[in-house]
Amino acid sequence: METQDVIINKEKLVKTIYDLGSVKCLQDDKNCELLLNFLLNGPLTFEDIKEAFKSVNAQKSDKTIYGYLNRLKKAYLVMEAxxxxxxxxxxxxxxxxxxxRTAKVFYIALDLSGDEEEDKVDDYFTVIGRIxxxxxxxxxxxxxxxxxFYDETTQKKRIDIEEINNISNPEILDLVATFDIRATKYVLDTVCWLAFIGEYPEVYQEMIKCFTK
Structure with missing residues (x-):
């Protein structure tokens, strides 16, 4: 017997998540999160996934596993590779x-956007400004x-995140992939803010134009 894996669609290093439904799938469904963790080491067949659930004492029916896969595919977190x-x-x-997985690392890019009620977003900016x-x-x-200023810096930060896909040292992102969602966002946010400040040292001068003594 011979076995050969033919990969047509290769996962990205980093995928930016803008959709609230995808975020909920990542954060709120522990079984989907578990399935994504199984896929960290590479593509798996349905039977591989089924055995992986068994190995952690979380045996699932075929119908249930297909349900997880369909939800993850609709959220663009899993694909047929x-x-x-x-x-x-x-x-x-x-x-x-x-x-x-569609990417080794998922980055949640929901900041102060239309996914929140407008009144709540106003409160965010009021608090940020006053502090x-x-x-x-x-x-x-x-x-x-x-x-x-916030919109411009956020947009640039997101561009920097996409550029992480060009990093030639995947070992770094293999390590990031072991972090949970919150830690991943913190790490990538910090990296992109530092890169932004390094590329645009005048950013402070631009920011203080919005404030008065």
């Missing part, structure tokens, strides 16, 4: 679907100016 071809003889060949005023000894801030 290719086929496993099992050759028993020249006349007997079996083909199985391989499933994989910043206190820390930097300003008296007031221009909320419209600060929102524009």
């Amino acid at each position: 290719g086929k496993r071809i099992i050759t028993y003889s020249e006349s007997q060949i079996k083909t199985l679907t391989l499933y994989s 910043t005023c206190q820390l930097l000894n300003f008296k007031k801030f221009d909320e419209a100016c600060f929102r524009k």
Whole structure:
């Protein structure tokens, strides 16, 4: 018997998640999270996944596992990566679907966006502005100016995250992939803010235009 894995769709290093439904799938469904963890080491067949659940004393029915896979596929977190071809003889060949993560690392990019109620977003900016005023000894801030600054820096940060896919040292992201969702967001947020400040040292001067003494 010979076995060959044919990979057609290869996972990215980092995938940015903008959809609230995908975020809930990542954060709220422990079984989906467990399945994603099984796929960290590479593509698996349905039977591989079934055995993986058994190995952690979380045996599931075929219907239940297919339900997890369908939910993860709809959330663009899992994809059909290719086929496993099992050759028993020249006349007997079996083909199985391989499933994989769409990315080694998932980054949640929901910041102060339309996924929150507008009144709540207003409160966020009010709190951010007032605290910043206190820390930097300003008296007031221009909320419209600060929102524009925030939107521009957030957009640049997200571009930096996509550029992580060009890193030639995948061992780093293999390590990041072992972190939970919150830790991953913290690490990538910090990296991108540092990269942003390094590339645009004038960022402080741009920010304080939104504040007055």
